[in-house]
Amino acid sequence: MSGQGQYSSQLLENAVSQFAKLPSIGRKTALRLVLHLLRQEQEDVEAFTSAVSHLRSDIRYCHICHNISDSDTCDICSDKHRNNRQVCVVENIRDVMAIESTRQYNGVYHVLGGVISPMDGIGPDDLTIESLHDKVASKAVDEVILALSTTMEGDTTNYYIYKRIAPYGIPVTTIARGVAVGDELEYADALTLGRSLVNRVPFDTTLNY
Amino acid sequence: MSGQGQYSSQLLENAVSQFAKLPSIGRKTALRLVLHLLRQEQEDVEAFTSAVSHLRSDIRYCHICHNISDSDTCDICSDKHRNNRQVCVVENIRDVMAIESTRQYNGVYHVLGGVISPMDGIGPDDLTIESLHDKVASKAVDEVILALSTTMEGDTTNYYIYKRIAPYGIPVTTIARGVAVGDELEYADALTLGRSLVNRVPFDTTLNY
Numbered sequence: 001m002s003g004q005g006q007y008s009s010q011l012l013e014n015a016v017s018q019f020a021k022l023p024s025i026g027r028k029t030a031l032r033l034v035l036h037l038l039r040q041e042q043e044d045v046e047a048f049t050s051a052v053s054h055l056r057s058d059i060r061y062c063h064i065c066h067n068i069s070d071s072d073t074c075d076i077c078s079d080k081h082r083n084n085r086q087v088c089v090v091e092n093i094r095d096v097m098a099i100e101s102t103r104q105y106n107g108v109y110h111v112l113g114g115v116i117s118p119m120d121g122i123g124p125d126d127l128t129i130e131s132l133h134d135k136v137a138s139k140a141v142d143e144v145i146l147a148l149s150t151t152m153e154g155d156t157t158n159y160y161i162y163k164r165i166a167p168y169g170i171p172v173t174t175i176a177r178g179v180a181v182g183d184e185l186e187y188a189d190a191l192t193l194g195r196s197l198v199n200r201v202p203f204d205t206t207l208n209y
Numbered sequence: 210m211s212g213q214g215q216y217s218s219q220l221l222e223n224a225v226s227q228f229a230k231l232p233s234i235g236r237k238t239a240l241r242l243v244l245h246l247l248r249q250e251q252e253d254v255e256a257f258t259s260a261v262s263h264l265r266s267d268i269r270y271c272h273i274c275h276n277i278s279d280s281d282t283c284d285i286c287s288d289k290h291r292n293n294r295q296v297c298v299v300e301n302i303r304d305v306m307a308i309e310s311t312r313q314y315n316g317v318y319h320v321l322g323g324v325i326s327p328m329d330g331i332g333p334d335d336l337t338i339e340s341l342h343d344k345v346a347s348k349a350v351d352e353v354i355l356a357l358s359t360t361m362e363g364d365t366t367n368y369y370i371y372k373r374i375a376p377y378g379i380p381v382t383t384i385a386r387g388v389a390v391g392d393e394l395e396y397a398d399a400l401t402l403g404r405s406l407v408n409r410v411p412f413d414t415t416l417n418y
Contacts, residue, residue, distance in 0.1 A: 045265040049258040
């Protein structure tokens with residue numbers, strides 16, 4: 001009964017509550033979104049709800065890299081021009097999109113579906129680590145590039161994966177950590193700056209800075 | 210093809226595009242929301258979509274005040290304890306909720322559905338002004354309180370309504386504009402401060418400041 005928590009309609013209340021369950025959407029924003037939808041044509045609202053339900057019910061995952069896909073094999077894995085023996089391990093589809101947008105990578109991906117996080121109850125078995133192990137064990141992979149977040153969970157996962165596939169003797173690399181392009185040195189944190197010194201590389205005149 | 214605009218799935222792309230049509234939701238946020246829904250159980254996603262479709266298809270508007278309602282007459286208009294001869298004119302349901310949350314008002318509302326805005330193609334006929342006029346003309350109203358935004362559009366609408374109902378000789382008031390409770394005078398803008406001086410009221414020892 002307090003604040004602006006009273007709605008004049010149960011239908012409105014339901015819709016607002018559903019929107020407010022989404023991450024970073026509070027009840028005020030939810031109400032604004034719902035009132036916006038209410039002003040749209042019936043068929044536009046149906047297009048919205050049907051896009052959401054079809055996504056959830058019809059979505060599939062690539063059987064090779066586990067990325068979200070419309071078919072059994074995603075476009076990246078079925079692309080003959082890509083090097084499918086170079087595998088970049090990422091957390092989720094957003095990381096795939098971020099790396100794809102750089103246009104600097106021509107290998108394929110392996111989407112873990114998260115990182116090991118005991119606090120959130122996510123163990124190695126909840127991720128696609130065994131599938132990665134099987135790929136490596138079947139000698140289908142020349143290099144594994146670990147591209148997980150630099151968090152405790154990311155580091156733990158990196159280490160777990162490394163221990164799991166090290167016996168097969170293929171190169172396991174991680175993406176470089178260093179001072180971001182365009183950043184001034186004085187504002188970089190000490191850990192990043194230190195890492196960028198340890199992992200220094202020969203000066204390359206062909207790169208466009 | 211540029212940036213992070215490529216999705217690995219058409220279903221994903223559709224859902225993201227639909228979310229990105231909502232106000233203040235960009236494509237990055239839309240993707241985050243959609244991936245969140247994708248991780249939910251099928252029935253939770255169905256609860257979400259069904260709440261939205263039911264809202265749009267089953268929602269009704271109170272035939273007296275035009276507020277969103279589940280029935281022909283909203284809870285406020287059908288409340289016998291409220292003074293239905295005192296009518297507060299507001300833009301939309303959010304303003305009704307804001308005023309209700311103050312618990313300072315015991316009259317009823319008249320929801321305009323917007324304000325006159327030639328720039329957005331909204332004229333007097335797109336609002337519920339005639340219905341307000343008819344209420345006043347039928348001698349069902351003792352006082353009309355105008356509570357629209359202090360914008361050019363709000364002022365225009367206030368003036369239009371005033372001219373339309375002035376012939377019937379009932380009191381037409383507007384909510385007080387002044388320095389917000391808790392605000393320091395030096396930070397109030399000159400217009401608001403000026404208005405608060407012109408509209409000064411007798412000191413009232415019963416109000417809890």
